[in-house]
Amino acid sequence: MFALSACASDGPFEAESLEGELGKDTPAERAGLGFTREGALERASPVGGERARQAEAARVVRELWEVAGARGAPGEAWTFDYQVHGGALTLLSFRRTTPGQGMGASVEWSTFSRELTRSLSTLVGVKPRRLRFTLERGPERWRFDLETVRGPVAVQARTVPEALPGASGPQLSDALAVARQLLPASRVPWQGRVHERARLQFEGLRLHPEVELGVFEVQEGSGRRSAPESTDLRTPVVKALLPFANAVGSRTVEVELEGRHERGEAEPRWRVVAATTLEPAPPPEAMEDIAREYRAMQEDILRRWREEVKDSARLAGVWSFEQLAYWYVGGFIAKGALGAMEAAAPTVVSVLGRGGAKAAQWFRTVLIRTPPAEREALQRIWMKVEAEGLAALEAGEQAELRHILAQVEKALHEPLDRQAKKRLRQWARREYFETVNPRLARELGPLRMEAYEIHHRVPLEYARVFPRMEINQGTNLVAVERTVHRSINRVWESVGQQSQRLDSRQVEELSRVIDQHYGSWFHRIHVPAESASALAAAEQNALRAVKALLER
Template sequence: MLALTACASDGPFEGESPEGASGNDTPAERAGLGFTRDGALERVSPVGGERARQAEAARVVRELWEVAGARGAPGEVWTFDYQVHGGALTLLSFRRTSVGVGQGAGGTVEWSGFSRELTRSLSTLAGVKPRRLRFTLKRGPERWRFDLETVRGPVAVHARTVAEALPGASEPRVSDALTVARQLLPASRVPWEGRVHERARLQFEGLRLLQEVELGVFEVQEGSGRRSAPGSADLRMPVVQALLPFANAVGSRTVEVELEGRHVRGEAEPRWRVVAATTLEPTAPSEGMEDIAREYRAMQEDILRHWRQEVEDSARRAGVWSFEQLAYWYVGGFIAKGALGAMEAVAPTVAAVLGKGGAKAAQWFRTVLIRTPPAEREALQRIWMKAEAEGLMALKAGERAELQSLLKDMEHRLRAPITDKYSKDKLREWARQEYFEVHQPRLAQALGKDLLGTYQVHHLVPIEHAHLFPTRSINAAENLVGMAREVHSSVNSVWTFVRTNAKHASAKEVEEIARITHKHFGRWFHVLYDPSKSGAALASAEKAALKEVVAVLGL
């Protein structure tokens, strides 16, 4: 009922119909998918499920084993904090809280025994409600013992919200981690029969661990330092296995790690372990950016899910998200990744508007996307998906050049009239939906089912003149007014006169004419219309408005 067209004032209202435009719509757009009130992403089909939650539990047990269980000594105690959300389990931090009595003491713990009890019940114990879980692992002489408790803390912004069977670490992820581990394990710096402690900060971007490492404190805690224990590449694997679980999160994030290097008498090489790691909480977004940040994180997670599943079919990829979802994703991503500065040279208007952030910037960019040809939308989506999943540095020179070209074309298109029927129909459809559902729901209720179809949604500055105001959203709330069909016919007569007599009206003239229509017809905006009381007044208003328009145009 609300999908009827909104007015563009560039022709008879009854002559425009959105039905023919649906061929270019994505399935998500036709389904009306957007975001729920809490910022979650609406989806065409359900995701997650019991099997996915069991896979999450099995992965967590493997992470506990690779970080602590496989090399733990009797007496060691570790804590692991995970965020639970929708059945998904995201590692937040771990720490060794007690040191063991020495490697090799006590019996050997086998993987099968370590995993059997915990895997069986973990998916049920974790549940799906947002909360933080703390695993405490205590190494006895023969086995590990486990405790599980809920701890206080906000929902981590980088946590996943959809349970899934995550694939194993890919070759690029392992290669990244090996490169980072090489920087963390400096050659010949563990004293003979000594111990060192190191602290550093690492950066994750989507699925990738960036290779820039911020080295911090390095101190020798035992040993004279006169002689160093030799090292080899094999020493890096325990560090790699401790870093990889942090790649299973969302967005850009910083992980602070603490490492211990120890050389034991009688052994040829030192041992390195990550004894603590914590994902640092990012700075809270400003009040105006809260909505963008929330919706952007939802899109980030969906992007990473599809990227991990290696969805290469561009037609499928293009139909997964609505224009609303894509707009929030692009705006949030361009800001979060610091891409706006590089965009200024080729798309200064786009960079300026998006730099303001907030829902208004996303709404504006949605109108830009709808004016972008489908092939270019798909190309932009393909490139930015890679940037989201692997970081801007992962883009090749050709992809960077293509991205700049796409943005340059967007900039040029902002100053060209909107001529294609699909774009105009879609803008009208959105205008009508948002006007009655978001801006004027009480008017929609007062009109009722029968009268609602007779009311028009009009753009004060018509769609045909949108190019004169490139930084404004043509569908902004202040540019939309609802009116009865009779009123709309009179307003349209004014713009038809302008179209006939001033084909190239300036921005100043268009603004003045919009002000004139508001002045003379404003009493009938956003209200129920009674033709028995307003017929004569409406005719007089049209006559007066036309007289003023003639003066503005100098006719």
């Protein structure tokens, strides 16, 4: 409704057809995609579904088997905590609560999975809650229990169910490298037992190779003689770590391992007996009001990365400028990238360093001023950072990122091109009537609204002298009837060739002149025939005032 007519320009007015330009928008922009009130990502098409929820349940059963079921001894008991959200299941922690004794009848995977999978997807549901699976090993089979436990919604939890692929080559390599650090340094005494604790860091889909080793203690055995070890000992550890890669954002997982050597066995056995995703620190103050939106974009990026949609051309139209802006600003701040960006883009860093939704809205206008090829390159590089971390960027990618940021910085100090102006006017019109002044929209109604345009108090033509200003911020937008706006445009046009030499102080003074002489028509319903003479007088007075300012 709010896009029935083009917003008039600030400066030389040229009648433009909005309909022709809309065909150049991406599908996401035409759909007006952004975020819901709860911070969830709006999408052009639905995601998830019953089949995806079933796949989630099947994956959970496999994780329970790999960690506990395949090697459990009679009497053993485990708990696994998962966050449910929208049917997606994210592993938060697991712990062996009771050790087993001896050897019972072997349990087949088919029996284990059949008993647990049958109705799991239905029992899980879609409402946000924490679920605890309790597994107890009897002489011949596992017994299961499922209950809801109290706890906040985990910030690293996924919200869209999907059929996750198996571990990728890089993920397996990461887990093997970590297991290699944990096990060889922790020799198991002959017929003894050791306990080890460590902290691991996940970034997106990747597990950092650096391990923060913690407590290591020999609980049984003298330690004078060590049991022999082989590379096969790492397999149970790897399988226990991989499920934690299926979460969102940066997170720390604390793991506890047990190494045990039994009489008569050739080598020791290693198991991860507990693992917990630690509660993250609150977001930086600069990110508090955009944290939810940023996490929603993180999840969508990881989902597409898993699907190997890494070609930016294939992603055209998937996200709107608003969604991308929240993602970039959130990522730059959360990953501590602003310091490294300052030399190439000091203005960008100074604004984004303030953080918050206002910084994201400002960066949206920056993106529209950036050439499409550079926007696509930035999107491609930052997707890799989101999925694998800043350290994953190669030297050539780091240089390309610095070049893109330098070009973004340069564009801030140059005039807006015609396409950027048209897009900013479209956004200004929609956001003014939807957010800034919906009351006026209701009073006008859709038909009368066609005669009203959005005036930028600081015109788009002068955005270059206010590089840190969000030119579409609410305080810079005014709704006026078309004849009033044309009169305002004539006043600005009277500046002529001097417009190229105006600085920010002079533009602000001229803006105050416009406010002084036309303010009575701002944000109000106006009937042109009733105040034609008053409007003409206002224009003449404003022209004289502008001339006087320019002659000083």
